[in-house]
Amino acid sequence: MRLLLLMLCLAFAGCAAKGTTVVLVEDPDGTVGQVEVGTTAGTQSLNAAGQSTSVKDSSARPSPVRTLDRTDIEKEYGPAIQAMPTPPEKFLLYFEFGRAELTLESKPAPARILESVQRRNSRDVRVNGHSDTIGPRADNARLSLERAEEARVLLVQEGVDPAIIKVLSHGEGNPLIPTPDETPEPRNRRVEVLVR
Amino acid sequence: MHFFALLILSLTLHASIAQAQPEVAGFIKSVEGQGLIVRDDASLPANPGDIVHVSDAVTTMENSAIGIMLEDDTLISLGPDSRLELGDFAFAPQEEKFSLAIRLLKGSFAYMSGVIGRLAPEKIHIETPDAVIAVHGTSFLVKVEE
Numbered sequence: 001m002r003l004l005l006l007m008l009c010l011a012f013a014g015c016a017a018k019g020t021t022v023v024l025v026e027d028p029d030g031t032v033g034q035v036e037v038g039t040t041a042g043t044q045s046l047n048a049a050g051q052s053t054s055v056k057d058s059s060a061r062p063s064p065v066r067t068l069d070r071t072d073i074e075k076e077y078g079p080a081i082q083a084m085p086t087p088p089e090k091f092l093l094y095f096e097f098g099r100a101e102l103t104l105e106s107k108p109a110p111a112r113i114l115e116s117v118q119r120r121n122s123r124d125v126r127v128n129g130h131s132d133t134i135g136p137r138a139d140n141a142r143l144s145l146e147r148a149e150e151a152r153v154l155l156v157q158e159g160v161d162p163a164i165i166k167v168l169s170h171g172e173g174n175p176l177i178p179t180p181d182e183t184p185e186p187r188n189r190r191v192e193v194l195v196r
Numbered sequence: 197m198h199f200f201a202l203l204i205l206s207l208t209l210h211a212s213i214a215q216a217q218p219e220v221a222g223f224i225k226s227v228e229g230q231g232l233i234v235r236d237d238a239s240l241p242a243n244p245g246d247i248v249h250v251s252d253a254v255t256t257m258e259n260s261a262i263g264i265m266l267e268d269d270t271l272i273s274l275g276p277d278s279r280l281e282l283g284d285f286a287f288a289p290q291e292e293k294f295s296l297a298i299r300l301l302k303g304s305f306a307y308m309s310g311v312i313g314r315l316a317p318e319k320i321h322i323e324t325p326d327a328v329i330a331v332h333g334t335s336f337l338v339k340v341e342e
Contacts, residue, residue, distance in 0.1 A: 017341060018341045018342065019326050019340075019341060020300075020324040020325070020326040020327045020338065020339070020340050020341075021338070021339045022327070022329055022336055022337070022338050023336060023337040023338075024334065024335075024336050025306075025335045025336060025337055026335065027308065027334060027335050028308075028335075031334075032334065033309070033331070033332045033333045033334020033335070034332040034334060035329060035330065035331055035332070035334060035336050036329070036330040036332075037327050037328075037329055037330075038327060038328045038329075038330065039326065039327050039328070046336075055324075055326045055327040056326070057325075057326050058325070058326050058327065060326075062327065073337070076304065076337075076339060077275065077304050077306065077337045077339070078275075079228070079261045079275040079276055079304070080261060080273045080274060080275035080278075080304045080305055080306040080337065081273070081306050081337070082228075082261065083226060083228060083261035083262060083263040083273035083274065083275070083306070084263055084271055084273045084306045084308065085225035085226060085263040085264070085265050085271050085273070087269060087271065087308070088265075088269055121244070123223070123244070123245040124223065124265075196265060196269075
């Protein structure tokens with residue numbers, strides 16, 4: 001039985017011997033970065049999707065690049081790929097000038113956020129309040145917290161479990177659209193909700 | 197009055213930041229089959245929502261897989277019969293403190309960079325028993341055979 005397994009193993013090129021194999025793959029947005037695999041004997045860089053290199057041990061040189069197709073990758077890494085969490089989903093809620101009240105356009109957002117929480121089975125929702133730069137910094141810190149608190153209340157009313165919500169206020173210090181001080185900018189009067 | 201409200205506010209915010217930052221590195225997002233979180237000398241069954249701390253190891257059994265989300269949105273998954281150790285993790289953008297050190301000891305893995313990969317890729321250290329992997333903001337797969 002062992003021998004049979006070994007023979008099957010040898011029959012498939014993908015069946016790895018001792019050592020490390022690294023495969024570069026696409027990001028969800030379609031871009032591909034770069035990876036360098038190094039040992040004391042040398043470095044191999046990977047810079048296109050499907051490129052891979054193998055290393056027998058820490059004193060061996062990484063192998064030349066071999067390009068794997070989707071079938072190879074799926075066979076070797078399928079379970080890990082399937083277990084990959086989906087990146088957090090981000091929602092922007094906009095507020096009326098100087099107030100902790102949602103703009104008309106943002107009123108449907110809490111329902112969409114609840115849908116995302118349920119679909120992702122999320123136990124971690126971050127609510128980050130922000131303001132624009134009109135008025136004193138301290139007032140904006142307070143306003144951005146009031147907005148985040150209001151968003152929290154709306155999410156709880158919608159049906160999101162309060163225990164999974166974390167609220168944080170950034171004030172005017174973390175604008176979506178960078179502006180000078182004392183600049184009205186509706187796109188900065190926002191609450192960012194991250195469903196993780 | 198405003199000043200006091202703000203003072204209390206900033207104290208509570210600081211308290212919650214201080215609590216959240218130093219030890220918590222991320223959490224278990226999904227568990228297929230069975231896995232463990234190994235902390236000091238204890239092995240705890242891994243469940244979705246469990247916090248992963250700095251210095252924890254995470255392992256999977258046969259026919260099992262685990263997905264992990266770190267605080268900076270780095271994503272890592274373990275395929276069957278795998279083990280990783282989280283050597284170090286720090287994520288405090290306002291203090292420009294970033295660190296991520298992972299050891300992939302055996303099995304199969306998928307990795308996708310998060311905010312640290314975007315802001316400070318040189319602070320990411322990923323190694324296996326055989327090699328060091330330098331990342332430039334990207335997704336990759338790793339297999340380690342013992």
